[in-house]
Amino acid sequence: MIRIENLSAGYLNKEILKKISCDIDKKDFFGIIGKNGAGKSTLLRVLCNLIKPYSGNVFIDGRNINSFSRKEFAKTVSFLPQCIDTSLSFTVSEFIMFGRYPYMNIFKIPSDDDYAAIKKVMNFLCIKNFAEKNINELSGGEKQIVLIAQVLVQETDIIVFDEPTSHLDIGNQNDILEILKDLNEKRDKTIILSLHDLNAAGEFCSKLILIENGSVCRQGTAEEVLNYRDIERVYNTTVVVKTNPISNRPYVIPVSKTGKR
Amino acid sequence: MSNKKFLFVYILMLVSVFVVFLFSLAIGLDGISFVDAVKALFGGAVDENVVVMIKQIRFPRIFMACIVGAGLAVSGCVFQAILKNPLADPFTLGISGGASLGAVAAFISGLAAIRSFFIPFCAFAGMIVSVSVVYLLSMRKRFNSNAMILSGVVVSYIFSSAVMLMFALSPENSVQTAFLWLMGNFSSFDERLLPFITAVVPICIIILSLSGNIINVVSLGGEKSKTFGINIERNIKFLFLTASFVTAATVSICGVVGFVGLMIPHIMRKIMGTNNVILIPASAFAGAFFLPLCDTLSRMLFSPVLIPVGVITSIIGGLFFICLLLKPDRK
Numbered sequence: 323m324i325r326i327e328n329l330s331a332g333y334l335n336k337e338i339l340k341k342i343s344c345d346i347d348k349k350d351f352f353g354i355i356g357k358n359g360a361g362k363s364t365l366l367r368v369l370c371n372l373i374k375p376y377s378g379n380v381f382i383d384g385r386n387i388n389s390f391s392r393k394e395f396a397k398t399v400s401f402l403p404q405c406i407d408t409s410l411s412f413t414v415s416e417f418i419m420f421g422r423y424p425y426m427n428i429f430k431i432p433s434d435d436d437y438a439a440i441k442k443v444m445n446f447l448c449i450k451n452f453a454e455k456n457i458n459e460l461s462g463g464e465k466q467i468v469l470i471a472q473v474l475v476q477e478t479d480i481i482v483f484d485e486p487t488s489h490l491d492i493g494n495q496n497d498i499l500e501i502l503k504d505l506n507e508k509r510d511k512t513i514i515l516s517l518h519d520l521n522a523a524g525e526f527c528s529k530l531i532l533i534e535n536g537s538v539c540r541q542g543t544a545e546e547v548l549n550y551r552d553i554e555r556v557y558n559t560t561v562v563v564k565t566n567p568i569s570n571r572p573y574v575i576p577v578s579k580t581g582k583r
Numbered sequence: 584m585s586n587k588k589f590l591f592v593y594i595l596m597l598v599s600v601f602v603v604f605l606f607s608l609a610i611g612l613d614g615i616s617f618v619d620a621v622k623a624l625f626g627g628a629v630d631e632n633v634v635v636m637i638k639q640i641r642f643p644r645i646f647m648a649c650i651v652g653a654g655l656a657v658s659g660c661v662f663q664a665i666l667k668n669p670l671a672d673p674f675t676l677g678i679s680g681g682a683s684l685g686a687v688a689a690f691i692s693g694l695a696a697i698r699s700f701f702i703p704f705c706a707f708a709g710m711i712v713s714v715s716v717v718y719l720l721s722m723r724k725r726f727n728s729n730a731m732i733l734s735g736v737v738v739s740y741i742f743s744s745a746v747m748l749m750f751a752l753s754p755e756n757s758v759q760t761a762f763l764w765l766m767g768n769f770s771s772f773d774e775r776l777l778p779f780i781t782a783v784v785p786i787c788i789i790i791l792s793l794s795g796n797i798i799n800v801v802s803l804g805g806e807k808s809k810t811f812g813i814n815i816e817r818n819i820k821f822l823f824l825t826a827s828f829v830t831a832a833t834v835s836i837c838g839v840v841g842f843v844g845l846m847i848p849h850i851m852r853k854i855m856g857t858n859n860v861i862l863i864p865a866s867a868f869a870g871a872f873f874l875p876l877c878d879t880l881s882r883m884l885f886s887p888v889l890i891p892v893g894v895i896t897s898i899i900g901g902l903f904f905i906c907l908l909l910k911p912d913r914k
Contacts, residue, residue, distance in 0.1 A: 372806055396812030403806045410802060411857050420800055424812035430796035476811075 323348055324369070324480070324512070329378035331368045337376065338364045340536040346514060346529075348479075351506045353527030354516040355547075357557060361536040362516035363404065366484050369514065370401040382480070396424035400473040404484040414460070414468050415440060415453045421475035436475075443474045447501070463494035470501060481505070483515035487522060495519070499526045520574040524548050525566065532556060548572040589861055592854070596868035600649065603872050607645045607879040608637055643777055644769050645875045648892075651769075651833040652843055652874025654784040656866040658826040659844030660851075661791055664802040664859055665822050666728045672845035673830040676735030676823075677713040679839045680742030682831070683765050685709020686838070687746050690761035691753045699773055702764065706835035713738050714827045718820075726819045728804070766891030767840035769878050776836055787829045788867050791822070795860030798822060802859070842896040843870055846904055853907055873900070 324346040332338040338361045346352045354362045367373045369380060371387050380387045382398060390398065400421070422436040444450045447467055452460065460468065466486060473481050486502070487495040503526055505511040517523045523530055523544065530547040532539040534556045540547050550563045553574060560577040609620035615633055622629045623637040655673055662671040673679075689695045689705035717734050724730030746765075750758050791798075797818055800808050808815055830844070851865045877895040884890065 367806070370810060372809055391812075392814055393812040396810060399810075401807070401810040406805060406807050412799070416799075416858060420803065420808075420811055423796075423800060426796075429793045430800075430813075431793075432796075 323383060324514075325381045325384075326365075326369075327379045327381070329365075329368060329375050329380065331364055331373060331375040331378075333364075333373070338536050339368070339375075341378065342533075342536070342538055343378075344531055344538060344541055346512065348512055349506065349510050350512055350514075351503065351526060351528040352512070352514045353523040353530045353544075354514070354533060355518075355520060355523050355530060356533035356539075360533045362533060363484055364536075365533070366401070366482050366514070366516055370399055370482050371395055372401070393424050396476065396478075398478055399480045399482060400476040400478040402469050402473050402481070402483045402486060404488065406469065411456045411458055413454050414449065414457055415444070417457050417468060418443070418472045418475055421472040424476065439475050439477070440471070443471045446474070447471050463490055463497070466490065466494070466498055467501070470498070474505075479510070480512045480514065483513070485516050485518060488518060495522065502526070520548060520553070524572040524574065525569060544572055548574060550574075589855070593864065593868065596865065596872060600868060600872045603876050603879075604645055604649065607648075607875045608641050610879055610883060611636075611641070643774050644772075645878070647772060647777060647780065647837065648769050648875040648878040649871040650780055650784050651837050651840065652847075652870035652872070653788060653867040654829045654833040654870070655840060655844040655874075656847035656851075656870025657788050657791055657863055658829045660848035660859070660863050660866045661798060661822055661826040662844075663848055664798045665819050665826075666732055667802055667804050668728065668732060669849065670845075671732065673826070673834075674739070674839065674841075674844065675732060676717045676827065677738030677742060678710050678827055678830050679834065680739040680746075681709040681711070681713025682706040682834045682839060683709070683746050684713075684742045684749075686764055686835075687749050687761045690757050690764065691749050693757075695760075699771070700775075703773060703776060703835040707831055709742075710827075710831040710835065713742055714824075714831070718823070721823075726816050726823075731823075763891055764838045767838035767893035768881070768889065768891045769837050770882075770889050772836045780832055780836060783832055784829055787825055788863075791825060791829075792860075792863045792867070794818075794822065795858070795863050798859040798863070838891070839893065840874070840896060841893045842900045843874055846900045847873060850900075850904060850907060 326342060326344050329342045330337060330339055342365065354365060356362050364373070368375050371390070387395065418440045419432055419436065422432060422439060423430050425436065426432060444453060447470065449464070449467055449471060452464070457465070457468065483502070487498055490498065499522055502513050502515070506513045527544055529542065530544055531541040532547050532552060539556055540552050548563055550561055553561050553563065560579065562575045562577055563572050564575065565571070566573050605617070605621060608624065609615060609617040615636065619629050619633055620637050623634045624642065658673045662673060662675060663669055666675065685705035685708050686702050688709070689701045694701040694705065716738050717731065720734035721731040797813065800811060800813060801815055801818055801822065834840070847869045848862065848866050851862055851869050855861050855865045874892070874896070877899060878892045880899070881890050881892045881895045884895070
């Protein structure tokens with residue numbers, strides 16, 4: 323379980339998160355939504371120990387994340403950033419191997435276990451056929467799956483994604499989220515992700531938190547958070563919230579100003 | 584490429600290094616035959632003058648060229664990876680600036696004339712200064728690669744201006760000798776330093792080769808690289824200091840030999856791919872092959888005039904690289 327207490331954080335002298343508190347339970351599919359610049363990525367960075375908060379604490383299973391060693395933490399939480407600069411021409415399997423580094427010796431020389439682990443994950447995600455391909459030759463969707471493979475070989479209970487679907491088409495977007503859901507339900511992973519797509523958030527997340535200017539505006543189930551009053555106020559626009567007839571989950575439709583009657 | 588192919592290329596390169604070594608031993612103005620040269624090296628029955636020539640003059644020189652070539656190529660490879668910049672070389676971070684200033688100071692002040700040992704000593708001291716300045720400047724920016732490159736370039740400029748200033752203020756004959764040193768050559772290094780270099784440089788090369796996997800993740804860069812349980816900043820510091828040390832040790836002995844550190848890693852990358860685990864040893868072999876070859880050519884081409892080996896490395900290497908660029912990429 324993750325507990326975030328009175329967390330304030332930011333960059334240099336610009337405070338972005340203001341005294342955020344929330345709990346994330348084991349096996350949650352936890353979505354973070356909010357406007358651009360609201361502090362979603364900052365929150366994720368603090369959770370992943372990438373930046374130190376100004377004040378407040380983050381506890382994982384009752385243990386302050388500052389007390390973890392780098393290696394220990396890399397075995398507990400893995401992170402998939404928004405975009406990744408891959409100007410280097412690693413092959414897919416070389417690239418996935420980075421995820422095994424927390425388990426390797428000082429010179430990071432892979433053992434048979436490490437090779438077995440990446441083989442298993444590549445089978446699971448059905449990407450064995452491009453194991454030897456250059457990472458830069460892949461399409462956006464394929465790249466995202468390779469990145470997921472990389473966090474999976476890290477074998478952490480908590481996986482953090484920063485907008486995993488932001489530049490994918492709707493098909494790839496659903497594929498990725500289905501994989502995450504699968505991991506969440508069948509492999510008991512705690513998934514924490516930020517999303518721009520409110521409909522995807524409503525459809526897949528078991529819990530949502532809506533952030534406004536660095537503070538929590540509302541948290542709870544998708545039905546509780548995705549109400550038109552909060553969404554309209556936070557995003558400063560007009561929307562209609564309906565229920566998906568198949569999944570019974572809420573979805574949000576934008577309304578054009580000129581279309582309003 | 585598969586592991587077998589890599590092994591094949593390694594063996595091929597090792598053999599090439601050996602062949603170049605023997606070839607360089609035998610070639611010279613005094614008409615020693617190839618067979619005699621090999622015999623002299625391994626203690627066969629040949630004329631005593633030949634043994635002295637081969638064992639005491641040519642062997643150390645060629646051996647030094649091998650080690651310096653390997654050292655420069657490896658440190659260039661490491662700098663390109665940790666700075667995430669293909670244009671980086673062992674001298675990007677102002678290392679040559681410090682070396683030049685130190686050595687030129689030794690020449691111009693007359694210390695070099697008293698004891699030739701002062702040249703490498705002053706060059707090394709100059710490099711310690713320039714590397715420390717770059718290190719301290721980069722530390723403030725948490726070893727961000729752009730900040731490192733910028734501080735290196737700035738330090739280079741300051742040091743080379745200081746060298747120019749010294750040149751402008753000193754008599755012509757000392758400028759000539761200092762200038763030849765700056766371009767790099769193997770004709771006048773201090774042989775007492777050979778054991779030191781033979782011990783230190785290969786050890787650093789082995790450490791850097793073993794660190795290939797870590798260098799890979801450092802060169803990946805960005806936030807992602809910080810989530811694999813590795814202290815990236817500390818590793819950059821370690822790699823920067825080790826590679827700088829290799830450069831400093833080699834350059835203080837034979838001057839600023841250009842090109843090897845910049846282009847050998849590029850050429851090997853074209854052939855072997857970007858994985859540093861494979862690339863670093865490959866660069867070491869290629870450097871150990873290339874530099875003795877160039878040194879021998881520099882001895883022979885305009886003999887009896889000795890030309891700086893740096894001139895040869897740049898011309899040959901440059902032409903070879905252009906050919907490699909013109910060839911279409913294999914997929």
